Amino acid sequence: MDIVLYPEDFEFDAASDETIKTNNQAKTMVNTLTNWLIEQEDREEAEEAGTRTPASRRLHLHFLHAPVEITGNNGAVEGIRFERQELDGTGNVRGTGDIVDYDVQAVYRAIGYFGSALPDLAYDGSNGVIPNAGGRVLDEAGGHVSGLYATGWIKRGPVGLIGHTKGDALETITLLLQDLDNLPTAVVPEPAEVPRLLAARGVEFTDWAGWIALDAHERALGEAAEPVVTAAGPAARERIKVVDRGAMVEASTGERQGSDVGASV
Numbered sequence: 001m002d003i004v005l006y007p008e009d010f011e012f013d014a015a016s017d018e019t020i021k022t023n024n025q026a027k028t029m030v031n032t033l034t035n036w037l038i039e040q041e042d043r044e045e046a047e048e049a050g051t052r053t054p055a056s057r058r059l060h061l062h063f064l065h066a067p068v069e070i071t072g073n074n075g076a077v078e079g080i081r082f083e084r085q086e087l088d089g090t091g092n093v094r095g096t097g098d099i100v101d102y103d104v105q106a107v108y109r110a111i112g113y114f115g116s117a118l119p120d121l122a123y124d125g126s127n128g129v130i131p132n133a134g135g136r137v138l139d140e141a142g143g144h145v146s147g148l149y150a151t152g153w154i155k156r157g158p159v160g161l162i163g164h165t166k167g168d169a170l171e172t173i174t175l176l177l178q179d180l181d182n183l184p185t186a187v188v189p190e191p192a193e194v195p196r197l198l199a200a201r202g203v204e205f206t207d208w209a210g211w212i213a214l215d216a217h218e219r220a221l222g223e224a225a226e227p228v229v230t231a232a233g234p235a236a237r238e239r240i241k242v243v244d245r246g247a248m249v250e251a252s253t254g255e256r257q258g259s260d261v262g263a264s265v
Contacts, residue, residue, distance in 0.1 A: 067082055077107055129153075129156065221237075222239040
């Protein structure tokens with residue numbers, strides 16, 4: 001199988017160059033893809049010269065594409081439409097308005113979770129993020145909300161890999177430590193007060209013992225399930241993940257939370 005890349009996807013801005021310099025995972029990933037691109041150019045030259053036969057299958061990797069619409073007919077997928085994106089200089093991307101269509105027969109979803117709004121906090125519905133400056137949460141007027149910070153996908157949107165969000169977390173923690181002397185202090189600075197306060201406010205939560213119980217519950221679901229059919233033959237499931245929050249709390253505490261038990265296979 002040949003991997004096919006596109007040179008226009010490797011035009012980086014200053015923010016991307018800085019990430020590559022400071023993040024080893026990003027550097028390794030870019031170096032790997034760049035080497036593949038060089039190998040692809042050599043491969044194409046050999047094919048034009050008739051000294052190499054193309055592989056029977058090709059894997060095309062398209063970057064800077066945002067899915068817009070899945071097209072089809074009578075319930076069957078026929079294509080997928082994307083809007084071409086461009087780097088915006090801040091480590092994120094923005095739409096260009098250019099639309100690209102690809103003929104496809106199947107679509108597999110493997111994307112990040114779009115963020116949701118929280119009460120009394122500003123929210124950017126277009127990007128699914130809580131407005132922030134380097135991780136410091138901002139109010140509607142653009143001022144820093146003392147004591148509130150964002151990281152992960154709620155900070156940058158549902159894009160990037162673990163390496164990107166790891167760098168985001170480091171940036172946020174750095175600012176938090178800078179603000180430490182000005183952050184509000186606990187009225188009762190005792191760890192045991194945290195679960196007491198949550199219980200007093202009626203907040204559903206679990207502790208380490210509850211996590212162990214949830215882990216055992218998921219493993220038991222896996223043991224009871226039918227084996228998975230693989231190329232090597234039937235294989236037992238290690239676990240079946242419980243994804244519904246109410247079901248997770250119920251499994252970890254033994255208390256029904258008013259939500260249907262859900263599981264992800």
